[in-house]
Every structure is written in structure tokens, then in C-alpha cells.
Amino acid sequence: MVGNSPAAGAVGLHLVGGLPLLRPDEQVFTAMLDGWRNQQLARSLAFSTIEGREKAVRAFARHADAFPWAWSPQMVDEWLGDLRSVRNLRRSTLRNYQGTIRSFCAFVTDPAYGWAEACQERFGTHPVQVIHEWNAAVHVQEAEADPAKRAFTRDELQAFFDHADEQVGRVRGRGRKGWLPAFRDAMLFKTAYAFGLRRNEARMLDVVDFGRNPRGPEFGEYGVLYVRHGKAKKGSPPKRRSVLTVFDWSAEILQQWAEEARPLFPTAGPGALWPSERSSRVGFTQMNTRFCTYRDSLGLDQGLDFHSFRRSYVTHLIEDGWDARFVQEQVGHEHASTTSIYTCVSS
Known part of the structure; x- marks a missing residue:
């Protein structure tokens, strides 16, 4: 609660208490995802990040053939095991999926949002956290990129x-x-x-993203590149930077x-x-x-x-x-x- 107002994503903003639902399982799950989406929007996360997370949660629900209030750590283990053995996903990708499921479970089990209480009233059970230290992949080294990836000679x-x-x-x-x-x-x-x-x-460059560098007049109008769509941190806008021209041929x-x-x-x-x-x-x-x-x-x-x-x-x-x-x-x-x-x- 913020003052007398419910927090973004709270159950009261997405479900009417005591109102019978035609398809309660599906409707409550959809409402949960809508609430989680609003909570993430309130944290200024990118739309692409939010949409990707929702897809991952839905994929896990389909694999487990269960709704969040019936999930268990064993279901997560089976899902991630299939992703690694059948789809051969990278460790970093699996860890991102784990982080997504952990984040979603943290949201629906947080008393501030009321989802656990609502599930208990409707289904006689409630969601729990299914990602723990003992069943989560550990980030043990700084670089986990595919070792085959390299620079050109x-x-x-x-x-x-x-x-x-x-x-x-x-x-x-x-x-x-x-x-x-x-x-x-x-x-x-x-x-x-x-x-x-x-x-x-590179794709998002605009014509106006180049300018003069007083210390590199030989490059003319292409002495510096102003990158406006750099890699963003979670919850932040794209990171900007200026890149000085170093190759004579690039300006040409x-x-x-x-x-x-x-x-x-x-x-x-x-x-x-x-x-x-x-x-x-x-x-x-x-x-x-x-x-x-x-x-x-x-x-x-x-x-x-x-x-x-x-x-x-x-x-x-x-x-x-x-x-x-x-x-x-x-x-x-x-x-x-x-x-x-x-x-x-x-x-």
C-alpha cells in the first residue's frame, strides 16, 4: 500500500473480491500476469523485458500443466532439465529463466499485493517460491559467452x-x-x-548522430558518433556515449x-x-x-x-x-x- 492506495499490481486492482468467475484458474492467472506487468512498469522496466518475462512464465505454466498456486520446485527442475537437454539452451539463458520465475513468485507471494490470500480463498492453497539457492544455477564466472565466439582476424x-x-x-x-x-x-x-x-x-543510427571533433578536424562532419541507443540497464533508458573516429577511411x-x-x-x-x-x-x-x-x-x-x-x-x-x-x-x-x-x- 502507498498511503491509502493499493500498490501497482495488487490483487484489488485486477480482481473483484468475492465475485464468482466463469473460468477461475485461467482468469486469476491472467490477472496475476497483468498485475505483475503493472508492477514492472512501475519499476520502469522495458516493455521488451516485461513481454519476454511473461512468455517465460507462460511457457513454464504450460510445461508444468499447473497454475502458480500449484507449482513446486520439482516442476521447475523438470522444465529447466528439458530446456537444457532437448533445446540445448545456454547456461546464461537458463539462469535468466530461473530469475524470471523467481521474480514472478516473489511478486505473487508478497503480502503487499494480496495474491496469496486471494488464491487461498478461491483455491484452498497459495503460491510459494519455487526457486531456491539449492535448485538455482550459480553464476560462477564473469564471462560465460560461447567460447566459439571470437573476433575476426x-x-x-x-x-x-x-x-x-x-x-x-x-x-x-x-x-x-x-x-x-x-x-x-x-x-x-x-x-x-x-x-x-x-x-x-548500428541499426538505430540516425543521420544526425555524427558531429565534428575539434581535435580531429581531418574527419570533418564525422569526427564523433553520438550513440543514443546503447545497451540499457534494467529499469533505465538506453545508455548514451560518444565514440571518437579513429580510422581515416570511416569518415570517407x-x-x-x-x-x-x-x-x-x-x-x-x-x-x-x-x-x-x-x-x-x-x-x-x-x-x-x-x-x-x-x-x-x-x-x-x-x-x-x-x-x-x-x-x-x-x-x-x-x-x-x-x-x-x-x-x-x-x-x-x-x-x-x-x-x-x-x-x-x-x-
């Missing part, structure tokens, strides 16, 4: 960029449509590497793209730097498909993904003698240990 990176450029010339030389999206993606890939960007950071390709190629897209407006043929901004599917096609065509291993551009950026700058603290600031890491994890051997 310098030769691999050059081969990738050369192949991307060749595809533009090949498609255009045949007089076929598609050369412009191919050119866009080649520029996008190079930009992601040139500024050490995450996939969403960006100017060429912005002045010569981008205006040819009929969807190009004043906003997105990377428009698509049908919308104002390129989608993740297009980016991923193109990347995987080029990678596989070159016979490169599956350990290379879009994030490898970022790994390569960190690795190559460190190898070239740039100050480690500068590199850390460029990629937006709070801790130097995180940057060190990104560093691979590129030769």
Missing part, C-alpha cells in the same frame, strides 16, 4: 569487407535490383567495426553513403541512417541474413557473428597500442575487465 575482416564490396559490383554489373541494399549493408558492416557498435546500436565511406547512396532509397527521410526498401529503417533479419550469407560464402566459421565486429574493434585497437582506458570508454564498458574479455588474438 585482420585477414578475415579484410576478406569479408572485400567480398561485401564485390557483391555490390556483381549485382550492379548484371543490371539487377538489389545493389543498393547490398551497398547499404556493406557500409553498415564497416561502420559497426569502425566504431565498435553493437547490432542494435560515411560521407559517400550519406551524400550519394542513401538519398536513392525512396524511404530515406531525415531520420534513419540505414533505410530499407520498404521502411525507414533496416531490420535485424536483413542484417543477420546478409552477414551469415557473406560469412558462409567465404567459408568462415560459425564463431563469427555481427558482434564480432565489436570484438575486432577492441582487439585491433589494443593490438595497435591504443590506451586501454580509451578503448573502454569508446565501447561503453563500465569495467576494464569487461573490455579485456572482448580482447582476442587477431593474428
Whole structure:
């Protein structure tokens, strides 16, 4: 309770006490999820986070074939065991699922929200916490990324960029449509590497996100990149940072793209730097498909993904003698240990 008002997500805001329900099990469960959603919104969690959590809770309920007031730790063990053995999910993913179920159970068992009392009145039982220290995966090391994931070697990176450029010339030389999206993606890939960007950071760039750097006048209008859609912490808006241009060629390709190629897209407006043929901004599917096609065509291993551009950026700058603290600031890491994890051997 906040003063005389019920807390966001409280049972009284979603169920009328004593009112008979046509399908009480399903309706109470749905009301619980609605209440949990409101409680998370009150904590300023992202909509995508909330929706992902709800999907996980519903998936567990389907697997257990039971509603929250009948859940048990054994049901969680069976569900997570199936996810790992059948779907081969990563440990970090399983731990996220555990955290989601723990959070949901903490919500419905908290007396402040009244769900346990309501379930006791309607069903003669109440929800309990089903994730405990003894049945939860422990985060025992700082980095749990797939060990196959790595940076490009310098030769691999050059081969990738050369192949991307060749595809533009090949498609255009045949007089076929598609050369412009191919050119866009080649520029996008190079930009992601040139500024050490995450996939969403690269996708969400706008034309106005570049500016002059007084200490780097040689880069003109592309001396600094203002990242406005950085990786956010839970309950926080996207993290912003400024990334200084370090490669001479990056300013040249960006100017060429912005002045010569981008205006040819009929969807190009004043906003997105990377428009698509049908919308104002390129989608993740297009980016991923193109990347995987080029990678596989070159016979490169599956350990290379879009994030490898970022790994390569960190690795190559460190190898070239740039100050480690500068590199850390460029990629937006709070801790130097995180940057060190990104560093691979590129030769």
C-alpha cells in the first residue's frame, strides 16, 4: 500500500473480491500476469523485458500443466532439465529463466499485493517460491559467452569487407535490383567495426548522430558518433556515449553513403541512417541474413557473428597500442575487465 492506495499490481486492482468467475484458474492467472506487468512498469522496466518475462512464465505454466498456486520446485527442475537437454539452451539463458520465475513468485507471494490470500480463498492453497539457492544455477564466472565466439582476424575482416564490396559490383554489373541494399549493408558492416557498435546500436543510427571533433578536424562532419541507443540497464533508458573516429577511411565511406547512396532509397527521410526498401529503417533479419550469407560464402566459421565486429574493434585497437582506458570508454564498458574479455588474438 502507498498511503491509502493499493500498490501497482495488487490483487484489488485486477480482481473483484468475492465475485464468482466463469473460468477461475485461467482468469486469476491472467490477472496475476497483468498485475505483475503493472508492477514492472512501475519499476520502469522495458516493455521488451516485461513481454519476454511473461512468455517465460507462460511457457513454464504450460510445461508444468499447473497454475502458480500449484507449482513446486520439482516442476521447475523438470522444465529447466528439458530446456537444457532437448533445446540445448545456454547456461546464461537458463539462469535468466530461473530469475524470471523467481521474480514472478516473489511478486505473487508478497503480502503487499494480496495474491496469496486471494488464491487461498478461491483455491484452498497459495503460491510459494519455487526457486531456491539449492535448485538455482550459480553464476560462477564473469564471462560465460560461447567460447566459439571470437573476433575476426585482420585477414578475415579484410576478406569479408572485400567480398561485401564485390557483391555490390556483381549485382550492379548484371543490371539487377538489389545493389543498393547490398551497398547499404556493406557500409553498415564497416561502420559497426569502425566504431565498435553493437547490432542494435548500428541499426538505430540516425543521420544526425555524427558531429565534428575539434581535435580531429581531418574527419570533418564525422569526427564523433553520438550513440543514443546503447545497451540499457534494467529499469533505465538506453545508455548514451560518444565514440571518437579513429580510422581515416570511416569518415570517407560515411560521407559517400550519406551524400550519394542513401538519398536513392525512396524511404530515406531525415531520420534513419540505414533505410530499407520498404521502411525507414533496416531490420535485424536483413542484417543477420546478409552477414551469415557473406560469412558462409567465404567459408568462415560459425564463431563469427555481427558482434564480432565489436570484438575486432577492441582487439585491433589494443593490438595497435591504443590506451586501454580509451578503448573502454569508446565501447561503453563500465569495467576494464569487461573490455579485456572482448580482447582476442587477431593474428
